[in-house]
Amino acid sequence: MRLDLLAALNAERAARRPFVLVTEMEGGAQRLVTQASLSADPLAGLLRAALGERRSRMVGEGAERAFLAVDVPAPRMLVIGAVHISQALAPMARIAGFDVTILDPRTAFATPERFPDVPVIGEWPDLALPAYGIDPFTALVALTHDPKIDEPAIAAALQVGCFYVGALGSRRTHAKRVERLAAGGIPPAAIARIHAPIGLDLGAASPAEIAVAVLAEVIRALRLGAAEAEGAVA
Incomplete structure (x- = not known):
């Protein structure tokens, strides 16, 4: 994981804000989707569903497959x-x-x-x-x-x-x-x-x-x- 991505992820955790780490299965590219950036993400609907369930999941097919790693603050x-x-x-x-x-x-x-x-x-x-x-x-x-x-x-x-x-x-x-x-x-x-x-x-x-x-x-x-x-x- 890129250091800048890790730093941003840790900052969200420290602030008790939910986020999703999206990993594209073809190529391994990663991006951090926060509350602030969720609406503009191409997977916004799937991301909201994953956050709602508080559960990570695999989405998409073929070259579009991606793993959504959900991180929600503990209650x-x-x-x-x-x-x-x-x-x-x-x-x-x-x-x-x-x-x-x-x-x-x-x-x-x-x-x-x-x-x-x-x-x-x-x-x-x-x-x-x-x-x-x-x-x-x-x-x-x-x-x-x-x-x-x-x-x-x-x-x-x-x-x-x-x-x-x-x-x-x-x-x-x-x-x-x-x-x-x-x-x-x-x-x-x-x-x-x-x-x-x-x-x-x-x-x-x-x-x-x-x-x-x-x-x-x-x-x-x-x-x-x-x-x-x-x-x-x-």
Whole structure:
């Protein structure tokens, strides 16, 4: 691989941006297709489908055969609130393949002892999120039930297009949350993306059961989002 191509590939990985390395089977020529250059690529439709499925593949026939090596950032889960649900959710989400981080400015709750083997950030969201770097491959799970903590994180997640944004609370609580977010300038279409009350409707009661419902909903958003991306070019 050319050094300039390798450098560009590593830069995309460091920035957590998806890309496809296209290798022409006849001749071995390679090119890096990024989000910025995808629309202009002659294989744009096939590239979108491959990215949607998050799976590399061989395409074309004869002299047109090419291998599409897909590289998509690993999914992350940022949990706002070091609560009992989070204690059950964090280890399950890690087993499911998510890079999990807990964020809660209430340092009496956000401790390594309560969350072993999981990074814990004891800061307010507006201070912590720029360094954390939420992105479209991040699931934002808001569980504190405190608007001062949850809502700045929710607003930031909606603005960057996190693939999942969920918030704990009843329908009445969420209706008030919607009013505050709208008053803060968040567009209605973005607000409509919030999963609230959070989690699939499993009849969950205990913190562990609610954690299962939340993780299931996050996984569904991740996988159905990929399927919808593929269907858009079908």
